Amino acid sequence: MQVEGHLQHSNWHDELKHWRMEHPAGRGCDFLNRYESDLDLVRGMGLGAFRFSLEWGRIEPEPGRFDDEALAHYQRIIDACHARGIEPILTLWHFSYPRWIDRELPGGWTNPEIVEIFGRFARKAGERLRGVKWWITQNEPNAFVLNTWLFAAYPPAPAPLLQAGRCPAVAANVVAAHQVAYDILKAQDRSRMISANVFHFQPRGLGWPNTLEFFARLESFDYISIDYYFAHLPWEWPYLAFQWAWPVHPPGIADSVLAYWRRFRKPVLIGENGLCQHGDRPRRDGWTRDRYLVHHVHHLERAAQAGADLVGYMHWSLLDNWEFGSYTPRFGLYQVDFTRPDLPRTPTAAVEAYQEIAGEGYAAAPLLARFGVRR
Numbered sequence: 126m127q128v129e130g131h132l133q134h135s136n137w138h139d140e141l142k143h144w145r146m147e148h149p150a151g152r153g154c155d156f157l158n159r160y161e162s163d164l165d166l167v168r169g170m171g172l173g174a175f176r177f178s179l180e181w182g183r184i185e186p187e188p189g190r191f192d193d194e195a196l197a198h199y200q201r202i203i204d205a206c207h208a209r210g211i212e213p214i215l216t217l218w219h220f221s222y223p224r225w226i227d228r229e230l231p232g233g234w235t236n237p238e239i240v241e242i243f244g245r246f247a248r249k250a251g252e253r254l255r256g257v258k259w260w261i262t263q264n265e266p267n268a269f270v271l272n273t274w275l276f277a278a279y280p281p282a283p284a285p286l287l288q289a290g291r292c293p294a295v296a297a298n299v300v301a302a303h304q305v306a307y308d309i310l311k312a313q314d315r316s317r318m319i320s321a322n323v324f325h326f327q328p329r330g331l332g333w334p335n336t337l338e339f340f341a342r343l344e345s346f347d348y349i350s351i352d353y354y355f356a357h358l359p360w361e362w363p364y365l366a367f368q369w370a371w372p373v374h375p376p377g378i379a380d381s382v383l384a385y386w387r388r389f390r391k392p393v394l395i396g397e398n399g400l401c402q403h404g405d406r407p408r409r410d411g412w413t414r415d416r417y418l419v420h421h422v423h424h425l426e427r428a429a430q431a432g433a434d435l436v437g438y439m440h441w442s443l444l445d446n447w448e449f450g451s452y453t454p455r456f457g458l459y460q461v462d463f464t465r466p467d468l469p470r471t472p473t474a475a476v477e478a479y480q481e482i483a484g485e486g487y488a489a490a491p492l493l494a495r496f497g498v499r500r
Contacts, residue, residue: 126150126153126178126219126220126221126447127153127154127219127448127449128154128156128442128443128444128446128447129153129155129157129180129183130153130154130155130157131157132150132180132182133182134183134223135180135183135222135223135224136182136221136222136223136224136226136227136280137150137221138182147451147452148450148453150447154444154445154446154447154461156444157198159468161205163470164202164205164209164211166443166459166470167209167211167443168211169480170458170480171483171484172483173211173212173483174213174214174437174439175206175212175214175443177213178264179215179216179217179218179219179250181221181222181223182221182222182223182224184249184250186223187225188223188225188229189245191249196250196254199254200255200256203254203256204256207256212258212259213256213257214261214394215254215261216262216264216322217246217247217250217260217261217262217306218246218262218263219264220264220269220279226242227281230242233281234295235291235294237298239298239302240298240301240305243302243306244305247305247310248313251310251314252313258317258318259394260310260317260318261320261350261396262302262303262306262307262320262321263302263303263321263322265324265352266296266300266323266339267326267336268324269299270295270296270299271292273295274288274289274291274295275288275289275292278449279449300343304343304344304345306319307319307345307346311345319346319347320349320394321340322350322352322397323336323340323351324352325351325352337384337385346391348393348394349386349391349392349393350394350395350396351381351394352395352396352397353377353381353395353397353398353421354371354397354399355371355373355377356372356374356377368401368448368454368456369406371401372410373400373417375420375421375423375424376424378395378398378425378428379424379425379427379431382428382435383428383431386433386434391434392434392435392436393433393436394436394437394439395425395438397440397442398438398439398440398441399417399440399441400417400418401454401456402414402454402455402456403455404453404455405460413474413475414458414473414474414475415473415474415475415477415478415496416496418475418478418479418482419482419492419495419498422438422482422488423488426488429487440458440479441456442456443458443459444458444470445457445459446461458472458476458479459472459476460473
């Protein structure tokens, strides 16, 4: 959704008229039509994997009616990845879903029937899409529950806190939906590697529930996939509402990977990790995207040396994109000029750094020295 644009069948499409949004989504990055050239950028950096998501509403625009052309489109993206030597990592559901769920299913995600509906979608995707080993059932389900039903940052919750009592029911349905999807996808092909991708939240000092415990609630997963952005120290919490002010703590990525590895003894994938800027402005704290990338990859190497089975690292994101209501937060390795009809992609300095990292497996000594990393 954030890069594809053209959201006619998404629940977010209805909200564009009255939700608290700075910018309409419009074409997004138009990845829908430009995936070939964007995958060339991935290959140009020497990267061996690419994570992308299905737009559920595009595939199932009406209850139980699946669009064959939409499924064929995503198969073409998978095939384009393989043609470039890129391993596709496929996410079934990345926050947005068909708008008919809120319109026609009483209670939407609070309704237990959503579990069967999600399973139906997973079954169709698993039947039709071939050449995918690595599957993610849900993106940041913990963030979805909190941002929708507690903080009202995502549709369709009407106002903050008014629906907080529904969080437990939604969380239970989300967990059950993952399990159903896992069982269906695994029954179709036992060689698939399947997980959920969870926003890493491990607040320190107050004993709050964290994502280690969230994974413990899932019955089945073949690997751990987490999004790591910062360490969640108590004094960092006031900054959570401003992505460009998220504090940077590279050592925490190694600590997090090791914590999951030691708890579950399953391979760990970094599903997302990245730095946000406010538009084109430099970060006030002095961090740049290339420096951020090198420091985090260095600490991932430390985790691997300590014994963690680290299977991959996905940087968020390839392109500047529509960050759920705004084009102001910028995460892209490639900048996108959304004011121009051709949406040009311009490489940041992080592209060259990523190329060096991809060539070495981890950041080489000269690159570490350039950014002040001490081994």
